[in-house]
Structure formats: C-alpha cells, structure tokens
Amino acid sequence: MEFAATVVILTCTYALLAAGVVILYKAARVVNFAHGELAIVGGYVFYSASVLGSDSLWLAIAGALVFSIIMGVTIYMSMLRRLVGEPLHVTILITIGIGIVLKSAILIIWRAERLTIDVGVAPALRLSGGASLSYMDLASVAVTVLFFLALYLFLTFTRMGIQFRGTAENALLASQRGVNVDFVLALAWIIAVIAASLSGVFFGSRAFLSTESVTIGLAGLIAALVGGLDSLRGAVAGAFIVAGTQYLTVRLIDPVLSETVPFLLLLLVMSIRPWGLFGTLEELDRV
Amino acid sequence: MPMPDILLEVRQLEVVYHRVATAIQGVSLDVESGSIVALVGTNGAGKTTTLRAISGFLQSEDAEITDGEIRFAGERINGRRPHELARAGIILVPEREKVFATLTVKENLQFAAREGGAMTLEGVLDYFPALAHRQGQLAGYLSGGEKQMLAIGMALLCRPTLLLIDELSLGLAPIVIRQLMEQLARVSRDLGFTVLLVEQNANAALAVSHYGYVMEGGRIVFSGKASELISHPDVREFYLGGAREAESKSYREIKQYRRKRRWWG
Amino acid sequence: MSRNPYTLRTSYLEGNEVLRRPYQKVLVGLILAVALVVPTAASTYFVHLLDLCLLSAIGALGLMLLTGYCGQISLGHAAFLAVGAYTTVILNTHVGAPFTIVVPAAALFGGLLGFIVGLPSLRFRGVYLAISTLAMHYAIIFLATKYQAEFGPSATAGMTIPDPSFGSFVLSGDRPWYYFLLAVVTLTTVGCMNLVRTRPGRAWMAIRDRDIAAQALGINLARYKLLAFVISSMLASISGSLLAYFSNVVTVEKYTLDLAIVYLAMIIVGGMGSILGALLGAIFITLLPFGIDALFGYLPRSWRFGSTLFGVQAGAVGICIIFFLLFEPKGLAEIWCRLETYFERWPFRYRPLDTARR
Numbered sequence: 001m002e003f004a005a006t007v008v009i010l011t012c013t014y015a016l017l018a019a020g021v022v023i024l025y026k027a028a029r030v031v032n033f034a035h036g037e038l039a040i041v042g043g044y045v046f047y048s049a050s051v052l053g054s055d056s057l058w059l060a061i062a063g064a065l066v067f068s069i070i071m072g073v074t075i076y077m078s079m080l081r082r083l084v085g086e087p088l089h090v091t092i093l094i095t096i097g098i099g100i101v102l103k104s105a106i107l108i109i110w111r112a113e114r115l116t117i118d119v120g121v122a123p124a125l126r127l128s129g130g131a132s133l134s135y136m137d138l139a140s141v142a143v144t145v146l147f148f149l150a151l152y153l154f155l156t157f158t159r160m161g162i163q164f165r166g167t168a169e170n171a172l173l174a175s176q177r178g179v180n181v182d183f184v185l186a187l188a189w190i191i192a193v194i195a196a197s198l199s200g201v202f203f204g205s206r207a208f209l210s211t212e213s214v215t216i217g218l219a220g221l222i223a224a225l226v227g228g229l230d231s232l233r234g235a236v237a238g239a240f241i242v243a244g245t246q247y248l249t250v251r252l253i254d255p256v257l258s259e260t261v262p263f264l265l266l267l268l269v270m271s272i273r274p275w276g277l278f279g280t281l282e283e284l285d286r287v
Numbered sequence: 288m289p290m291p292d293i294l295l296e297v298r299q300l301e302v303v304y305h306r307v308a309t310a311i312q313g314v315s316l317d318v319e320s321g322s323i324v325a326l327v328g329t330n331g332a333g334k335t336t337t338l339r340a341i342s343g344f345l346q347s348e349d350a351e352i353t354d355g356e357i358r359f360a361g362e363r364i365n366g367r368r369p370h371e372l373a374r375a376g377i378i379l380v381p382e383r384e385k386v387f388a389t390l391t392v393k394e395n396l397q398f399a400a401r402e403g404g405a406m407t408l409e410g411v412l413d414y415f416p417a418l419a420h421r422q423g424q425l426a427g428y429l430s431g432g433e434k435q436m437l438a439i440g441m442a443l444l445c446r447p448t449l450l451l452i453d454e455l456s457l458g459l460a461p462i463v464i465r466q467l468m469e470q471l472a473r474v475s476r477d478l479g480f481t482v483l484l485v486e487q488n489a490n491a492a493l494a495v496s497h498y499g500y501v502m503e504g505g506r507i508v509f510s511g512k513a514s515e516l517i518s519h520p521d522v523r524e525f526y527l528g529g530a531r532e533a534e535s536k537s538y539r540e541i542k543q544y545r546r547k548r549r550w551w552g
Numbered sequence: 553m554s555r556n557p558y559t560l561r562t563s564y565l566e567g568n569e570v571l572r573r574p575y576q577k578v579l580v581g582l583i584l585a586v587a588l589v590v591p592t593a594a595s596t597y598f599v600h601l602l603d604l605c606l607l608s609a610i611g612a613l614g615l616m617l618l619t620g621y622c623g624q625i626s627l628g629h630a631a632f633l634a635v636g637a638y639t640t641v642i643l644n645t646h647v648g649a650p651f652t653i654v655v656p657a658a659a660l661f662g663g664l665l666g667f668i669v670g671l672p673s674l675r676f677r678g679v680y681l682a683i684s685t686l687a688m689h690y691a692i693i694f695l696a697t698k699y700q701a702e703f704g705p706s707a708t709a710g711m712t713i714p715d716p717s718f719g720s721f722v723l724s725g726d727r728p729w730y731y732f733l734l735a736v737v738t739l740t741t742v743g744c745m746n747l748v749r750t751r752p753g754r755a756w757m758a759i760r761d762r763d764i765a766a767q768a769l770g771i772n773l774a775r776y777k778l779l780a781f782v783i784s785s786m787l788a789s790i791s792g793s794l795l796a797y798f799s800n801v802v803t804v805e806k807y808t809l810d811l812a813i814v815y816l817a818m819i820i821v822g823g824m825g826s827i828l829g830a831l832l833g834a835i836f837i838t839l840l841p842f843g844i845d846a847l848f849g850y851l852p853r854s855w856r857f858g859s860t861l862f863g864v865q866a867g868a869v870g871i872c873i874i875f876f877l878l879f880e881p882k883g884l885a886e887i888w889c890r891l892e893t894y895f896e897r898w899p900f901r902y903r904p905l906d907t908a909r910r
C-alpha cells in the first residue's frame with residue numbers, strides 16, 4: 001500500500017512537470033531544461049507567500065499563481081521570443097542558462113534552506129500497512145487529475161485550443177490566419193510554469209525544497225521523453241513508469257542510483273522506441 | 288488621395304534582405320476593388336517578396352522595407368504585424384505549408400472561422416465538395432489539390448477583403464489548376480473580395496484575372512489588362528513559352544537593345 | 553586564429569591561412585612572450601588562476617570541436633573530466649604508474665568512452681542526443697561514486713594523488729605547472745586549429761550546418777561524428793587527468809552537471825565555432841567567479857553571506873549564457889574580430905549597411 005501511495009504521488013509530481021515540458025515542446029518547440037528550477041522556485045514562492053500571509057493557504061496559492069504568470073510571460077517575452085527560428089540547441093542552451101539563474105536565485109533569496117511545505121500535512125487517510133495520506137497528498141492527486149482533464153478539454157474542444165495546436169505546428173500560418181502568436185506562446189509558458197509550480201509545491205510538501213531537488217525537472221523531462229515528447233497521454237504514462245522504477249530502485253537496489261536510473265530507463269526506451277511510447281515518429285527528425 | 292475603388296496601392300516599394308541584398312526596387316502596383324490581379328514572373332523576380340511585404344511577413348525573414356509605402360483601403364500598412372493585417376482582411380495563402388498538417392480538415396476550418404463572416408464552414412464545404420468527405424481526416428494526408436482547396440477555404444473563412452495567393456499552381460496538374468482557378472474566380476465574384484494572384488504559371492493566372500503585372504529582376508516590366516497581356520507578343524515570347532530555349536533572354540536586355548537601336552536609327 | 557568574417561578573401565587557399573597579416577604574427581609572438589614572462593612578475597595567486605584557465609582551456613577546446621564545430625550538444629563533458637581524473641587515481645593507487653604513462657592512458661580510455669557515448673549520435677539529434685549524453689554523465693558519475701565509496705578513504709573526503717615526476721624532477725608549484733600547461737595548451741591549440749582547417753574540420757562544419765546535405769556530399773556521418781566525440785573526450789580526459797595531478801585530490805562531488813554546463817558556457821561566451829573563442833571563453837568563465845569574489849570584498853559586511861556569494865557566482869554564469877546567446881551569439885571571438893577590423897581599417901569604418909528605418 002505504501003508503495004502504491006508513494007508512486008501515485010510521485011507520478012503526479014512528474015506528470016505535471018512532463019505535461020509542462022510537452023506543452024512547451026508542442027507549442028513553442030522549446031525543450032525546457034529549466035523546468036525543475038521553475039518548479040522548486042514556485043514551491044519556495046508558495047512557502048514564502050504562506051509564511052508572509054500568516055499561514056494563509058489562499059495567499060500562498062495566489063502568490064504562486066502570480067509568480068507563475070509573471071515568470072512565464074517574462075521568460076517568453078524577454079528571451080524565447082527573440083529566438084524564434086533559431087536552431088533548437090540555442091533554445092536548449094538558453095533554458096539551461098535560465099535554470100542556472102533560477103537556482104542561484106534560490107541560493108540568494110532563500111539561502112538554500114531545506115524547507116518542507118506544511119499546509120495540511122496532517123494524515124487524512126490511513127491505509128493498511130501503516131501508510132497514510134495527508135490532505136496535501138490527496139489534494140495533489142485531485143489537482144493533477146483536474147489539471148489534465150481541463151487541459152484535455154481545452155485543447156480538444158475549444159476554439160482557442162485548436163488555435164493553440166495550430167500555432168504549435170506552424171506559427172507563421174497561424175499568425176496569417178489572425179492568431180496573435182505571442183499571446184498563444186506566452187499562454188503556453190504560463191500553463192507550463194503553473195504546472196511546474198504545482199508539482200514543486202507537491203514535491204515540497206511530500207519531501208523538501210532545496211537546490212538539490214531541482215533534479216525533479218530532469219525526471220520530468222525523462223518522463224516526457226519516455227512517453228513521447230509530443231503526447232500528453234505519454235506524459236502521464238512516462239511519469240508513472242519513471243516514478244515506479246525510481247521507487248523500486250531506491251527500495252530494492254541502491255538509493256544512490258535514484259538519480260541515475262531514470263536515465264538508464266530512458267536509454268533503454270530510446271534504443272527500442274526512440275520516439276517514446278505515445279509519441280509520433282516524425283518528431284525525431286525535428287529535434 | 289487614393290482613388291476610392293483602389294483597394295491596395297503599392298508605391299515605389301523597395302525591400303532589402305539581411306541589410307545587403309535588395310530584392311525588389313521601385314515596385315508600384317494597384318489592385319482595384321473586386322478584381323482579380325495577377326502578378327507573374329520567373330523565379331527570383333521578386334513576386335514572393337512583394338507578397339510578403341504586403342502581408343507583413345518580412346520581419347521573420349530578416350528583411351526590411353527600406354523605401355516606398357503600401358496602402359490598404361487608403362490606410363498605410365507598412366510594418367504592421369501579420370495577425371493585425373490578417374484581422375484587417377489581408378489574407379495570405381502561402382506557397383507551402385499552407386494547412387495545419389496535424390489538425391483535421393474540420394479543425395483547420397474551425398481554426399480560421401470568424402464570427403459574422405459572409406462565409407460559413409458549411410459554405411466552404413459546398414464550394415469544395417471534395418473536402419466534405421474528408422472532414423475528419425488529418426490535413427497532412429490530403430492530396431496537393433485538396434490541400435490547396437482547404438487552404439483557400441480557410442482563407443475564405445477569415446473574412447478576406449484582399450486574398451493573396453502565392454503559387455496556386457505549384458505542384459498541381461494543369462487540369463486541377465484550371466478547375467481551382469475557375470472556382471476561385473467564382474467565389475470571389477460571389478463574395479465580392481479582391482484577389483492578388485502571384486504565379487509562375489502566367490497562362491493559367493492571366494486566364495482568370497482582369498489585370499496583370501509582369502515582374503523581372505525586382506521590378507515591374509509590364510502591366511496591362513490580362514486579355515491584352517496574354518496576346519502581347521513580348522509577354523508571349525518571354526513568359527508564356529513563345530521563345531526558343533537557346534535564345535531566351537530576359538526582357539530587359541532586349542528592351543535596352545531595342546532602345547539603342549531606336550537611338551541610333 | 554579564427555576566420556574573420558569581415559575580411560575579403562579572393563581564393564579558397566586564403567581561407568586556410570592561419571595568420572594572414574604580418575601584424576597578426578607579431579601579435580601572437582607578443583602574446584606568447586608576455587605569457588612566458590608573466591609568472592616571473594605576477595603573484596603566486598595570479599599564476600594559480602592562470603593555471604586553472606589553461607586547464608579549462610584544454611577541456612573547452614575539446615568541447616568546442618564537438619559542439620562548436622560538429623554541432624553535437626554534449627552535456628556529458630564533466631563525466632569525461634571525471635574519467636580522466638579517475639583513470640589517474642586508479643592507475644596511481646593500484647598500479648603506481650608514472651605520469652608519462654597515466655596521461656596517455658587517460659586520453660586513451662577517455663577516447664574509448666567517448667566512442668561509446670558518441671554511438672547514440674548516429675541515431676539521434678538535438679534534444680535526444682543531449683539527453684543521451686546526460687544519461688551517460690549520470691552513469692559514469694555513478695560508477696565513480698561507487699568506486700570512491702569502495703576504495704577511497706571515505707565517500708566524501710576524496711582521494712589524493714602525488715605530484716607527477718619525470719625521473720628526478722618533480723612537477724610541483726604553480727610556476728612550473730604554468731610553463732608545463734602553457735606548452736600543453738599551445739600544442740593542443742595548434743593541433744585543433746589544424747584539425748578544423750583540414751578535412752575533418754570541414755566535414756564537421758558540414759555536419760553541423762546540415763547533416764543530410766553533408767551526407768549527400770559523401771561525408772561519412774558516423775565516422776566524423778564519432779571522431780569528434782573521441783577527440784573531444786580525449787581532450788577532456790587529459791584535462792581531467794592534469795587537473796587531478798594539479799590539485800592532488802579527486803572527489804566525485806566536483807564533477808556535477810553544473811560543471812558540464814560551465815564548459816558549455818565557456819564555448820558560448822567564447823563564440824561557437826572558433827578556436828580563439830574556446831580560449832577566450834575558458835579564460836573569461838574561469839576568472840568570472842574569482843572576479844565576483846574580489847568585487848564582493850567591497851560590499852558592506854552585512855551583505856556578505858556565503859550562500860549569496862555562491863549564488864551570484866553561479867548566477868553570473870547563467871546570465872553570461874543568456875546574454876551572449878541573445879545579444880552576441882558569436883561570442884567574444886566576434887568582438888575580437890570587430891576590434892581587429894576596426895584597427896585594420898582605421899581611419900575608415902566598416903559597418904553593415906544601415907538601412908533607413910521608418
């Protein structure tokens with residue numbers, strides 16, 4: 001039972017991160033290496049906002065939300081917008097640069113403290129086998145499910161969702177058909193950063209926030225790649241596989257391997273099905 | 288003061304790529320409201336550049352309008368952004384990648400649809416019955432002609448005042464070209480919008496248009512009523528395949544030569 | 553040094569000349585002379601910094617060949633430094649091999665691993681390749697961690713290496729190291745320069761610019777990509793081995809992903825596709841944290857938190873990456889070229905065509 005609970009919650013964390021990676025890749029052709037940093041900084045902002053607002057949950061949520069929106073718009077408008085049409089490796093390198101800056105912000109602003117977010121961590125549900133789920137854990141599962149459902153409905157049924165997908169494919173044509181591409185891409189960044197912040201908050205309440213925990217971004221990236229870089233379904237599947245493998249490795253083999261094993265898993269997937277479980281083959285040639 | 292029935296007015300346009308290469312120089316053309324105008328010429332004549340300048344696509348190509356102006360419905364539109372121009376009614380059907388390959392045909396049309404347009408989604412399917420059967424399919428799997436129909440259909444849904452079409456004939460069979468051109472002429476008559484056709488296939492383009500411009504080396508070298516152009520000996524010789532291959536020279540060279548001859552008597 | 557884009561060339565052979573102008577020869581001679589004289593005048597601390605610059609220059613040159621010329625992004629450069637360092641440790645503690653055997657062995661082993669890490673490049677491009685090199689990084693670092701935990705005195709303290717000796721001469725101290733490293737860097741630079749202006753270099757650049765077109769021109773993609781990986785990792789491995797000897801201690805904590813990114817920063821700041829850029833970038837990025845440290849000395853005491861300093865030092869690298877990618881994508885090498893052109897043309901000016909903005 002404890003295994004199931006941990007894996008499910010870790011899956012939620014990774015799935016949100018992977019969803020952000022997939023959205024950014026689909027909409028903006030950017031593979032974001034700064035996703036873990038964005039997540040953890042989002043978690044720190046949530047923590048600080050809740051401390052400043054004397055443990056108010058709503059203020060913390062508002063703080064993290066405002067941070068995500070500002071961050072998403074800033075990153076897009078000030079940096080990625082200028083790099084439209086540049087080769088992919090330039091965008092990879094610039095997100096790596098963004099990641100470093102965010103990580104140093106953790107060092108400067110929060111002094112690299114190890115923090116645990118404690119909003120509603122009281123055990124809400126006791127499971128057989130001594131495991132328990134806190135309200136936060138339940139909330140993280142519910143929020144993740146809601147997030148994916150909303151995203152699916154948005155992309156499939158709304159006109160804006162269709163415009164979003166079209167812009168992702170061919171921004172030039174989309175702008176010719178009267179779509180403000182800047183708006184769509186900034187929105188993609190906002191959604192991705194919100195997803196990242198959510199996962200940062202969940203991770204921070206389950207484990208801890210620190211400069212080391214930014215490696216969850218790599219796990220999210222791997223989850224996205226395992227599932228297929230252009231597939232939201234794949235993001236969930238990939239997240240589950242990565243989380244499960246990681247948990248089993250830590251439990252059964254060696255905790256030191258926990259950072260390495262997702263990569264080994266990825267190498268395995270890449271040698272059998274390089275475009276990922278749900279991805280499309282054509283994407284391989286594009287990146 | 289522009290004439291009220293001139294929809295698009297290009298005056299002395301000059302475009303420079305990468306700050307060094309001048310693509311077009313002193314191009315002037317008028318597009319009358321409600322007409323079909325053809326802009327023909329060989330590769331590298333500057334047709335596409337002119338079109339990009341009109342539809343605001345130069346920035347993404349690292350090119351710049353260095354001189355001249357473009358007026359649309361009496362309003363200066365140099366350097367406006369593409370989506371603003373699109374909302375104003377200047378709709379471009381590009382040369383390639385003209386449909387969203389990963390969306391279905393229906394989604395492609397939904398993408399473009401605007402409220403309150405003269406054209407509805409169903410209307411487009413009426414004009415192009417071939418699309419109606421394929422609504423649920425991904426646009427990437429359509430044939431070349433169907434893609435072109437879809438592209439034009441999308442453009443129609445965007446409430447065009449001025450439709451710019453780049454190389455309608457590219458990669459299509461002659462019979463399909465003729466059908467498409469005729470369909471286009473019919474739609475434009477029915478809905479009352481203006482068309483600027485940019486074509487290498489001068490015969491097909493001039494057959495449906497009212498007025499024509501011939502470009503070469505970044506300049507306009509001929510203009511006139513389409514029916515006159517099509518029978519003009521020089522146009523026939525240089526652009527409609529009248530010249531024998533071995534002696535084919537550019538029109539400007541010949542013109543210089545003739546001018547000299549006149550001068551020397 | 554690097555191809556100046558502002559120079560008019562009238563034949564292909566001219567493009568192959570290294571130092572075209574007489575003054576360039578004088579300049580290079582002058583720089584070498586200054587480099588030879590500096591340690592006699594400068595403080596030991598400064599010479600130590602220069603040593604670090606030279607050490608990272610070797611690694612940066614390796615990465616420049618791979619990423620700057622062949623266009624293959626590698627996030628595994630730190631792992632190759634680790635390979636060099638750990639080969640050194642193993643050969644020293646278990647075999648007791650001398651310096652003259654250890655360094656070539658490190659290069660050989662690094663090249664071998666580079667070959668393996670390069671294999672995915674035959675199938676993947678871009679992100680997938682970057683991720684696969686990252687995977688290799690974690691795999692190699694995991695092995696190094698395991699080794700250190702098994703054989704080291706403790707998992708964290710690291711392992712010591714004696715100073716290298718040639719017969720009775722022991723290489724120790726910053727100044728002797730400086731001359732030794734200067735010789736190594738000069739040799740490496742000349743070697744790389746010749747590599748990139750001959751067939752492999754042209755093949756790499758063709759692959760970087762469009763791999764399919766390169767293949768159509770008859771370039772064996774697999775062979776040249778792997779060659780780039782092998783040479784790059786050999787250089788990194790040599791750099792890692794020398795660094796191990798230089799600092800006398802090897803610990804696995806040093807070889808993080810951040811170190812690989814620092815090396816990427818070097819070639820971005822220096823300018824992709826330029827040997828001169830690799831050198832300039834290595835010097836710039838190596839000195840950057842020390843410069844910030846020095847600047848922090850002027851700040852009021854209450855501001856000087858340890859974590860703030862680390863944060864600013866790390867953040868500066870990130871800001872450099874972003875700044876150069878956005879505003880000066882060809883890096884310091886391009887600035888150098890512009891300066892060169894400015895003085896060459898003086899009092900005339902060369903400017904790109906200024907089109908009338910309206």
